[in-house]
Amino acid sequence: MKPFLYNILIQWKLDLRNKNILLTYYVIPLVFYGFMGAIFTNINPASKETLIQSMIVFNVSMGAFLGMPAQLVDLYSSDIKKAYRVGGIPIWSNAVITFISAMIHLLITSLIIYSTSHILFDSTIPVNTFIFFIALMLFIATSLGVGTILGLFAKDPSKIAVFSQIIFLPSIMLSGIMFPASLLPNAFEKIGYIYPATWGFKNMVSSEFLLGWISPLIVVFSITILVNTLRLIKLKNID
Amino acid sequence: MSNAISINGLTKQYGKKVVLDNLSFSVEKGEIFGLLGANGAGKTTTLECIEGLRKYDVGKIDVFGSVGVQLQSSTLPENITAWEAFKLFCLWNNIEEDDSLFNRFFSLDLKGKQYGKMSTGQKRRLHLILALITDPEIIFLDEPTAGLDVEGRVSLHSELLKLKKQGKTIVIASHDMAEIESLCDHIVILKSSKIVFDGTPSELTSNFLNDINIYIKAEEQISDFSIKKSKYQGFSKNYHVFKTTTLDDALLEILKIFKEKKNKIADIRIEHETLEKRFIEIASQEEN
Numbered sequence: 001m002k003p004f005l006y007n008i009l010i011q012w013k014l015d016l017r018n019k020n021i022l023l024t025y026y027v028i029p030l031v032f033y034g035f036m037g038a039i040f041t042n043i044n045p046a047s048k049e050t051l052i053q054s055m056i057v058f059n060v061s062m063g064a065f066l067g068m069p070a071q072l073v074d075l076y077s078s079d080i081k082k083a084y085r086v087g088g089i090p091i092w093s094n095a096v097i098t099f100i101s102a103m104i105h106l107l108i109t110s111l112i113i114y115s116t117s118h119i120l121f122d123s124t125i126p127v128n129t130f131i132f133f134i135a136l137m138l139f140i141a142t143s144l145g146v147g148t149i150l151g152l153f154a155k156d157p158s159k160i161a162v163f164s165q166i167i168f169l170p171s172i173m174l175s176g177i178m179f180p181a182s183l184l185p186n187a188f189e190k191i192g193y194i195y196p197a198t199w200g201f202k203n204m205v206s207s208e209f210l211l212g213w214i215s216p217l218i219v220v221f222s223i224t225i226l227v228n229t230l231r232l233i234k235l236k237n238i239d
Numbered sequence: 240m241s242n243a244i245s246i247n248g249l250t251k252q253y254g255k256k257v258v259l260d261n262l263s264f265s266v267e268k269g270e271i272f273g274l275l276g277a278n279g280a281g282k283t284t285t286l287e288c289i290e291g292l293r294k295y296d297v298g299k300i301d302v303f304g305s306v307g308v309q310l311q312s313s314t315l316p317e318n319i320t321a322w323e324a325f326k327l328f329c330l331w332n333n334i335e336e337d338d339s340l341f342n343r344f345f346s347l348d349l350k351g352k353q354y355g356k357m358s359t360g361q362k363r364r365l366h367l368i369l370a371l372i373t374d375p376e377i378i379f380l381d382e383p384t385a386g387l388d389v390e391g392r393v394s395l396h397s398e399l400l401k402l403k404k405q406g407k408t409i410v411i412a413s414h415d416m417a418e419i420e421s422l423c424d425h426i427v428i429l430k431s432s433k434i435v436f437d438g439t440p441s442e443l444t445s446n447f448l449n450d451i452n453i454y455i456k457a458e459e460q461i462s463d464f465s466i467k468k469s470k471y472q473g474f475s476k477n478y479h480v481f482k483t484t485t486l487d488d489a490l491l492e493i494l495k496i497f498k499e500k501k502n503k504i505a506d507i508r509i510e511h512e513t514l515e516k517r518f519i520e521i522a523s524q525e526e527n
Contacts, residue, residue: 003330010323017318017353079314082292086308087328087369 007093011101015071024067025105029059033113037121051123053204054177056110056136057197063109064143065150065168066161068102072151073160076235091236095152095228099144106140127207135214139200142217145224146196152231171197196220242303243268243377243408244289249298251284258284259295260432266410266425268303268376271403273419273440274412275518276429282412283311283381285429289410290379304376304408309366311381311412317355321345321365324354328369343398344368359386367395377408384418396422416515428521435521443517451486454478454508457497468492478508 015021033055041048075081075094085091117123126132146167154160174184174192181189181198192198199216206213244266251259259281266272276282287293289300290308315324322341329336338347344364354362363386370378383399384392399409399422413419419426420440428436428443436443453469456478464471469483469492483489486509497504 003327003333006330007327010319010327013323014316014318074316079310079312080316082310083313083315083366083369085292086290086310086313087331088373089328089331093331 004093004097007089007097008100011097012104015101015105021067021071021105025063025102026109029055029062029109030112032058033117037117037123041121041123048121048123050177050201050205051121052114052117052126053201055113055117056204057139057175057177057201058172059109059113060106060140060143060200061168061171061197063102063106064140064147065164065171067105068098068144068147069151069154069160069164070157071098071102072148073154073157076152077155077157081235092232095148095232098151099148102144102147103140106144107136110136110140126204131206131209132204134209135200135203135206135217138214138217138221139196139203142196142221142224143200145221145228148228149224149231152228152235167195171195174198175201177201241268242266242301243270244272244303244410245299245301246285246289247299249285249288249295249300251288251293251295257432259288262298262429262434264427264434264437266408268408269403269406270424271399271409271411271422273423273426274410274429275414275416275419275426280429281432282429286379286381286410286412302377305373306377306379307370307373307375308379309363309370309381309383311385313366314362315354315365317353319354320351321354321357321361322350324365325368325372328372332373334372340371341368344395360388360391363387364391364395375407377410378402379410381412382414383411384413384415392418416518420515428518430521444511451483451489452510453481453483453486453490453493454506454510455481455493455497455504456506458503458505459500461496461500461502464493464496466492466496478506 015025036047036055037051041051047054072095075098081091081094084094118125147164150160150163150167154163170191172178174181174188175195175197176182176192177197181192184192193216196217199213202213203210203217242265246265247263249259249262250257262281262285274282274285284293288295289302290306292308319327325341326336341347341350344367345361349357349361352361354365357365363383367380367383370380380399384395387395396418399411403409411419411423423440426436426438426440426443427434452472460474461479462474466481466489468485469481469489472480472482474480481489481493490509494504
């Protein structure tokens with residue numbers, strides 16, 4: 001357990017020394033949050049009702065799809081993997097530790113948004129705090145699970161940027177965080193249901209626990225665990 | 240002496256291309272073993288098969304002892320410091336971090352230096368420390384002095400000889416013939432996926448033609464030599480050049496001729512064949 005915990009600590013330090021990580025996990029989401037909170041809520045006061053949830057969806061999607069996969073590509077598609085293998089560091093540890101470390105980053109940013117949004121922008125606090133945080137945790141875990149798949153399967157850092165955008169942009173545009181999904185053409189609204197962001201947003205906005213809304217996240221999260229486990233087993237095997 | 244590593248009939252193919260062709264050799268405990276070969280000869284693949292990093296198709300590999308590995312193409316996260324990497328690797332191997340091992344190869348002042356800001360030599364030394372963390376019985380070093388300055392090479396060679404004295408078996412893959420010649424007890428040369436030499440460095444330089452060049456600078460140039468113990472190669476850069484395999488006899492015979500002709504000798508130089516020259520010879524022989 002000690003090496004695992006120290007590895008998480010090291011990963012945290014490495015993340016904080018990495019400008020790209022700071023940008024994707026903290027700077028861009030919080031600047032965007034400030035911008036949306038200060039300007040967009042004045043243009044459309046109704047957006048105050050879902051400002052917390054929509055900004056958290058943006059934050060989590062950005063970190064999970066644009067931040068973490070690149071970190072995993074750096075670890076698993078380079079000679080770092082070999083160095084760790086010969087050094088007795090298990091192959092799974094990097095994926096799990098990066099996942100945990102990213103989860104903490106995303107929770108911190110989400111908590112900053114949650115705790116400041118009402119004070120700064122007079123936004124509406126979620127009615128059911130318990131359901132909100134359960135939905136938030138499940139949404140972060142699911143998004144990071146998808147991000148882990150991207151990171152473990154991509155072999156080229158330049159390609160990962162394209163694949164990440166294919167998931168990130170529709171997550172933002174079709175999930176209902178920028179404007180109600182009901183305003184979208186029917187086909188786009190249905191496509192939006194594929195993305196965890198849509199269900200994350202719905203569940204965090206909801207004041208009650210709806211199995212039909214939470215189950216898509218559970219199903220996707222379970223699939224990501226299975227796929228990532230199989231991938232790590234394959235990566236563990238030597239060439 | 241017993242074997243530390245035993246390889247029998249090691250064969251590996253990538254598709255139809257044979258990259259290791261029925262290799263068999265052994266490494267004795269406590270020796271420094273050198274694996275030589277041009278780029279693409281199969282050195283790194285051979286090492287990686289022995290280290291368990293690569294699968295092979297046919298053959299048997301036995302490694303008798305714990306292993307530490309310094310890879311040729313190793314890297315670490317850019318932002319990790321030398322000490323963090325050292326501590327991380329120690330913890331994953333259930334070993335208390337030991338300042339003295341770190342300090343043997345890396346100044347403690349550089350503990351906080353990030354990997355991405357290290358020189359090539361510093362990176363090589365850090366990877367060597369990481370390979371030694373578990374105090375392994377067999378140490379694999381792939382191009383250990385690549386990128387090291389002269390001071391770093393001398394220091395590393397001295398450390399390797401200390402490790403040998405402690406009874407460690409060291410396996411080195413290198414392009415540096417001088418390094419191999421000065422350090423190794425036993426070498427194997429790979430050429431086009433096959434072993435073309437297996438023996439000691441001195442066997443390599445003596446078993447073939449054992450050429451010795453004798454260079455003699457005299458007051459006057461002589462062109463007519465009647466000699467049996469050596470072969471006159473000509474006059475080059477003020478020196479008469481002779482090639483021989485029996486130094487004592489050849490030198491006595493040549494000196495006698497110079498004395499008889501009352502040609503005063505100004506300088507004598509003797510050059511033995513180097514491992515590097517032999518290596519190039521072997522490579523070109525195979526190609527021819």
